Amino acid sequence: MIFTPVRELAALVRSRKVSPVELAEHFLERLERLGPKYNCVVTVMRKHALTQARRAEGEIAAGRYCGPLHGIPYGAKDLLATAGAPTTWGAAPYKAQHFDFDATVIRRLEEAGAVLVAKLAMIELAGGMGYRQPTASFTGPCVNPWDANAWTGGSSSGSGAAVCSGLVPFAIGSETWGSILSPAGYCGLAGLRPTYGRVSRHGAMALCWSLDKLGPLAQTADDCGLVLDAIAGADPRDPTASERPYRYETMDDKRFRFGLIPGVTEGCEEAVTENFTRSLGVLKKIGTIEEVTLPDLPYEQITRTILQVEAVSAFEDLIGSGGIAGLTAPEDRYTPYAREAILAQDYLKAVRLRAVMAREIDRVLRHFDALVAPGRINEAPVLGQEFRSALRATAKDVMGAIGNGAGLPAVCVPNGFGVRGLPTSVQFMGRAWEENTVLAAARAYQSLTDWHTRHPKVD
Amino acid sequence: MSETAKPDPEADALFEIVRLRYGDRLTTAQLDELRKIVAGQLEVARVLRAVALTNADEPIQPFAPYREESPLTPGPLTLPSPQRGEGDAR
Secondary structure, three states: OOOOOHHHHHHHHHOOOOOHHHHHHHHHHHHHHHHHHHOOEEEEOHHHHHHHHHHHHHHHHOOOOOOOOOOOEEEEEOOEOOOOOEOOOOOHHHOOEEOOOOOHHHHHHHHOOOEEEEEEOOOHHHHOOOOOOOOOOOOOOOEEOOEEEEEOOOOOHHHHHHHHOOOOOEEEEEEOOOOOHHHHHHHOOEEEEOOOOOEOOOOEOOOOOOOOEEEEEEOOHHHHHHHHHHHEOOEOOEOOOOOOOOOOOOOOOOOEEEEEOOOOOOOOOHHHHHHHHHHHHHHOOOEEEEEOOOOOOOHHHHHHHHHHHHHHHHOHHHHHOOHHHHOOOHHHHOHHHHHOOOOHHHHHHHHHHHHHHHHHHHHHHOOOOEEEEEOOOOOOOEOOOOHHHHOOOOOOOHHHHHHHHOOOOEEEEEEEEOOOOOEEEEEEEOOOOOHHHHHHHHHHHHHHOOHHHOOOOOO | OOOOOOOOHHHHHHHHHHHHHHHHHOOHHHHHHHHHHHHHHHHHHHHHHOOOOOOOOOOOOOOOOOOOOOOOOOOOOOOOOOEEOOOOOO
């Protein structure tokens, strides 16, 4: 049952060929046996999971099938509040933290019948303190199932490792800038960053109120759509959660119009560029590709400034008290102090420019179904090295800056392997609220390729 | 600051804010690193400052006036403070 997409597992559960309790026991055993190997689990939720699984089994037996997540196990990044288990935010100062309520996402997945089997490792405070190395977590670095010497990416590191190694069928991650697409890309998974406001943030650790998004990592883009369908929607406890309705629709047989930023592979590793070029050849079978010129705006400076200022404000108690000295990565123990020297006027300039960016990018994107680009510029970084210094100094992430700054949806899926045998990826980024369009593009790509059917040897 | 760097009074002033607030809890090496980080932040800010905006260019506003509509209010709008356990390192 490992590496079986959620949609196929759901068919087995619905037809009662597999029971939710069997599924939960299967994945709990894997989490307990293999979780330490990949260092990707904070808490195995055995008792809680079996209670949920038995309930699901009873409901299905009674003819009350709730939908494709009913009885399906999953893991949650350990920044989502869950009553009855620690919620550590990946950080030593919070390792005994407990909440007495469930995050809205956890509650919605429970309502959909999904079974929470594990809280998953993450970079401390979702990487908002300026970390530069995979070890920046009180649980240590997550190990990439494709290569024991490689990292998974972050900050949803455990979510990436656990899905990649078949410890859970899907996982929830969060992205402020890159934290879903990075582990999905480095682990060869599908990762969906929803539009800002599509999914309630209530009960999720706040890193940057205006940038944080929650979304799924799974084996396929289709699975990401199934999960988003369950977790999307308005929430009175999160005023930024949109009332726009969402239902996952597959949009089969659609022809696409893709936009391509000239020079988007600048700074990419050679294999990433080669694989992306080959991906463009595949995409020409399902649509057109046109070069698109973006307005000249300081995208990365805008998003970076907003992120840095909001992050130190969100953690002003920890920073002001000197509690950051208890963080794991040495750079996280002092870098936040520098953020207090960003002037309010400069922050507000970034916030005003963000509105210009959002309008200008929408003006570009309205002519396309999606912009396409490499998901990551490289294969997964090596464990034990500072990954930022491992990147080329000139490497830019314009897609990440725009997508996160303007709150746009993106999905990445695997598109090949690099010279070290680690996955590379392609991403599709669309207009606000167009998750179904970018998912349809990724689904169409996956229907013509088999990269998502290749898995690491994990047992 | 490296010996080859040009003097930048604004960067020095901003770094001084950091040093005055937190210098007593930082090592010399950390302060040196922070000086570089502050200088980098200022470079970013100068890029932002160089873009002209008009009086009409305002942020996308998340703020909305608030009025509690009792008894329909669904609950607190902010994350409750976490309960801390005995093992909490803080």
